[in-house]
Amino acid sequence: MKIKYLNSNLMKSTKCLLAALFCLTLVTSCDNDDDTPAPVLEEEIITNVTLTFVNDANASDVVVMSNVAPDGQDGASTSQVTGAFTTGATYSLSLSLVNAEDPNAPEDVLNEDIIQEADEHFFAYAVSGINLTMTRDANDVAGPDGSKLGVNTTWVAGTASTGDVQIRLIHEPTTVDDSNEFGSVSGGSEDINITFEDVEIQ
Amino acid sequence: MKHFLWIVVLSIFSLAHSQNCTYTFIGEIVDFHDGTPMSGATVFNENNSSYTAADINGKFSIKNLCNGKLVLVISHIGCETKRIIVDIVGDSYKKIVMEHHAEELEEVAVTSKGITKTTVTAQESVIKSETLAQYSSLSLGDALKEVSGVSSINTGSTIVKPIINGLHSSRVLILNNGVRLQDQEWGIEHAPNIDINSANQISVIKGSGTLAYGGDAIGGVVVIKPTRSIRKDTLYGRTILGAQTNGRGYNITSTLNKNYKSGWFAQAQASFRKNGDFKAPEYYLTNTGSDSKGFSTRFGKHTFQSGFNVYYSYLNNEIGILGASHIGSIFDLRRAINSGEPSLVEAFSYDINPPKQDVTHHLAKLGYYKRFQNFGKVSLQYDYQNNRRLEFDVRIGDRRNIPAVDLELQTHTVLVDLNLDSNLKRKWNFGMMGRYQDNFANPDTGVRRLIPDYNKYDFGIYTTTEWKLQDNLVVDAGLRYDFNRIDAKKFYRKSRWEERGYDAEFSNLIIDETPTQFLTNPVFNYHNVSASIGSKFFLNDKSYVIGNYALASRPPNASELFSDGLHHSAARFELGDIRFNKEVSNRISGSFVHDTPRFNLEAEVFYNTINDFMYIRPVDDILTNRGPFPIWEYQQTDAELYGFNLSTAYNFTSSWQWQNKTAFVKGYDRVESLPLINMPPFNTFNQITYSNEAWNQFSVSLKSEWFFEQNEWPNFNYVVQNQLTDEELEIKISNPPPAYHLLHFYSEATFSFSEKTSLNVALGINNLLDTSYRNYLNQLRFFADDLGRNITLQLRFNY
Incomplete structure (x- = not known):
């Protein structure tokens, strides 16, 4: 008799525990709101890189190299070159790096991020097959370890030729060297590595 | 009245x-x-x-x-x-x-060595408490390598995931104190959230023989057990203090147990571990520091007839990832591979900077059981897990302190298990499992979600039985059905959606759109059947053989379904596929065990064929504004794995012992006729130990670890063009590093102060010869050598 009573008591507590468990599950499950997640617009991406070379002597002599990556680093990019350099002319390069993923609020990555942290960044350039030389301007932004960042540069077109122009943006390079003007680095990681092909000097 | x-x-x-x-x-x-x-x-x-x-x-x-x-x-x-x-x-x-069968009814077979096994006919190995204590400053993945056939896949030396006979991540199920760990186990760089110091005993079960825990353990099951409560009035504890030269690490852990004769018990355990930058023989591995804090507590009452227990554990790991492994472009990766040394080497520091991970795991469990006369035992369990994963990438400006990945995974599970053991010769077990999981990807990261928000519902029902046909023959079998539903809300870039060809098949999944993205609501159901049958036959009182067949079925995980985008640390695009169906494994295995005081031999063989095996491989490349990148796509194929594991110990005299552990595994993609990627190479460990009980249980051992070069690997190397020079550059991401051989020294002695108090002092030297090497199964092998010499000192107080 006594044992039976004990058993039914335990059965009761078993039931209670079961009920409690299920209640707990329900309660905790219900805190999940079925809300639609908000879209994430990439903050750090660069969608449009534009190099605009303007002839110092003739403001209508312009070469534009542009690269568009609608998905930033997360997708394909296409490059385009308009105009051609003129033999013997000197050009000033103005750089533009923009995040236009949200077309209504484009973000100026160059001025707001990179120049703000110039000591952690470095632009390196390179050419191949084309007679272009460059210098980093006296008023260039100061880069890491006394270098010049490579935002304000002057380019001189030599004899007629066709080739490639490369721009790289290196984040946190270990060492940088701008003694050869184009610039070289070791270490760090490349945030930008774009090569514009078939650039012409006429 | x-x-x-x-x-x-x-x-x-x-x-x-x-x-x-x-x-x-x-x-x-x-x-x-x-x-x-x-x-x-x-x-x-x-x-x-x-x-x-x-x-x-x-x-x-x-x-x-x-x-x-x-x-x-x-x-x-x-x-x-x-x-x-x-x-x-x-x-x-x-x-x-x-209570005549108390011992037999503990659902475990107690062997003469005090080892308790979880299974009867599966290939199971047990790591004992004393062995685990040696790994107090390391991780679960390191300790599991004690078992022949288990290796690890690493990201550096602190993110260590177990590989069981060539399979890992979602194919290895980890149970902590009866709770299936739900901690985003899909990624190679996601280490299991287990504090090794909270474990008293660990069982490694190869293959999916134990259906009560899940039907999808194609690789195996790791069962972590806490200290068993004993019905005695007693209070005891253990404190371990450790220091390591490499990384200038230190660790402390303490466990306190209180038991009462009435069946009440309580346990509390806490541990703390810290290390700075590790060192390869020739350089510091900058930003490889880590910081780990763990706490767990249990209490309850266990008697033969009924009992309950409450368990809670907390673990926080902050882990620095080798600074040199941060790459921006494929050219960075190539430079790293070709230079042979890390691009970033600084002086020693305890600082942990991005890239780093900060992962917090909470686990709470309530359990209850009741035994009924002439019937069996009913167990109920509810558990809740919260896993918060933050991954900090190298970012600029104010975003430096904002994680690039911020995921919160919450899981609730209810289990009911009925164990009919009134006839010890015909045991039956029935059970049901219900699980709800909610993954939340925080949009405040400013980085597109790698893993989408999802709700997942699992329901499982199983039965297992164990028949003792003769005194020397046991047969067991099991059958399980699982239903899984994943209900995700994922943004796809419109360009990707179309490129994947989803627009034709899945346009009904689109529920909203922005100018550049579709919001989709994929809901997928999977039905999985798993089964096993095995037998154990005693040839004599020293030897037995085991044969086992297991059918297991695993639905695709969130990463295999939904990955889309650039995986920074690997410098590749990774694309999942929502068309995937489950993968199905058929595994047969056999073991022979011979055990005498002088000679012990365990030999295991297995053959595992997996249909619709999910794996990732390169398919194409893409030209981004960081240069060209390869695209790796998850694909399904038919795979097969086979191999053997050997474990032997021979006592020459009562003082001198020799041990060997050898593992061999081969894996192939049968459709493409290619070897599978990341298969552990042949490895053999030899250890010679001298011990003398009379000298305060002194022992000293020398261990040799020999890893061969993996000679069968899929060549997924690719060629990118340097547009500036038109040079074709090969990126050798597939080539395994050469073979290596390491020597380890270990020595310990135990000083007893009284019957219950003792001090164990252990001195170890890992990588005694300071050998430079790289491990094929370390994801950071492209960037730096593995760890150099490490001298460790450990004091273990038992009281």
Whole structure:
């Protein structure tokens, strides 16, 4: 008799525990709101890189190299070159790096991020097959370890030729060297590595 | 009122008869779980210090009793002695229930060495508490390598995931104190959230033989068990202090156990571990520091008939990832591979900077069981897990302190298990599992979600049975059905959605759109059937053979379904596929075990064929504004794996022992006729130990670890063009590093101060010769060498 009573008591507590468990599950499950997640617009991406070379002597002599990556680093990019350099002319390069993923609020990555942290960044350039030389301007932004960042540069077109122009943006390079003007680095990681092909000097 | 009357009546009754000592008490002693009479039980009458014994029907009688209390102590071989108090009111009868099979009913086979196994016919190896203590400053993945056939896949030296016979991540199920770990186990760089110091014993089960835990353990199951509560009034504890030269690490862990004879128990454990930058033989591995804090507590009451327990554990790991492994472009990766040394080497530091991970795991569990006479045991369990994963990437400006990945995974599980063991020769087990999981990807990261928000629902039902056909033959079998539903909300870039060809098949999944993205609501259901059958046959009292067949089925995980985008640390695009169906494994295995005090041999063979095996491989490349990148796509193929594991120990004398562990595994993609990626190479460990009990249990050992070069690997190297020079550059991401051989030294002694207090001092030197090497299964092998010499000192107090 006594044992039976004990058993039914335990059965009761078993039931209670079961009920409690299920209640707990329900309660905790219900805190999940079925809300639609908000879209994430990439903050750090660069969608449009534009190099605009303007002839110092003739403001209508312009070469534009542009690269568009609608998905930033997360997708394909296409490059385009308009105009051609003129033999013997000197050009000033103005750089533009923009995040236009949200077309209504484009973000100026160059001025707001990179120049703000110039000591952690470095632009390196390179050419191949084309007679272009460059210098980093006296008023260039100061880069890491006394270098010049490579935002304000002057380019001189030599004899007629066709080739490639490369721009790289290196984040946190270990060492940088701008003694050869184009610039070289070791270490760090490349945030930008774009090569514009078939650039012409006429 | 009624009660009062009864008491009055009874009092009068007993008073009236108090002087009359002529009554007889008849007792009947039966076995609790099957009701059989327990003949030969000894009955000690405390009232007059006399003995009697139960007859063949389990009955006994004591004559010439007075009314009042009769105290009896009943004992029987194999039973816990029982003291009962009987109220004698006239001639009395009482049925007395004894717990005859307590040991056999613990659902574990207790062997002579004090090892408890979880399974009967699976390939199971057990790592004991003393061995685990040696890994106090390391991780679960490191400790599991004690088992032949288990290696690890690493991201650096602190993110260590176990590989069981060539399979890892979602194919290896980890159980912590009866709770299936839900901690985003899909990624190689996601280490299991287990504090090794909270474990008392770990079982590694190869293959999916244990259906009670899940049907998708294609690789295997790791069962982590806490200390078993003992029914004794006792208080004991353990504190371990450790220091390591490499990384200038230090660790402390303490465990305190309190047990009561009544069955109540409580345990608390805490640990802390810290290290700075590790060092390869030739350079510091900058930003490889880590910081780990763990706490766990259990309490409850366990008796033979019923019990409950409450468990909570907390673990936080902050882990720095080798700074040199941060790459921006494929050219960075190439430079790293070709230069042979890390691009970033700084002086030693404890600082942990991005890239780093910060992962917090909470686990809470409530368990209850009740045993019913002539029937079996019912267990109920509820558990909740919260896994918060933050991954910090190298970012600029204010975003430096914002994680690039911020995921919170919450899981609720309810389990009901019915264990029918009233017939020890035919045990049955039935169970049901319900699980709800919610993954939340925080959009505040400013980085597109790698893993989308999802809700997941799982339901499982299983039965297993174990038949002892003869004294030397046991057969077991199991059947399980699982239903899984994943209900995700994921943004796809429109360009990707179309490129994947989803627009034709899945346009009905689109529920919203932005100018550049579709919001989709994929809901997928999977039905999985798993089964196993095995047998264990004792050839003699020293040897047995095991044969086992297991069918397992695993639905695709969130990463395999939904990955889309750039995986920075690997410099590749990774694309999942929502068209995937489950993968199905058929595994057969056999073992031979011979065990004598002098010689121990465990030999295992297996063959595992997996249909629709999900794996990732390069398919194409893409030109981004960081240069060209390869695209890796998850694909399904048919795979097969086979191999053997050997473990031997031979005692030359009582002091000198030699041990060997050897593992061999091969894996192939049968459709493409290619070897599978990330298969552990052939490896063999030899250890020679000298021990002398008389010298404070002194022992010293030298261990040799020999990893061969993986000679069969899929060539997924790719060629990118340097557009500036038009040079074709090969990126050698597939080539395995050369073979290597390491020597480790270990020595320990235990000083006893009293019966219960002792101090164990252990000195170890890992990588004794400071050998430079790289491990094929380390994801950071492209960037730096593995760890150099490490001298470790550990003090272990038992009290």
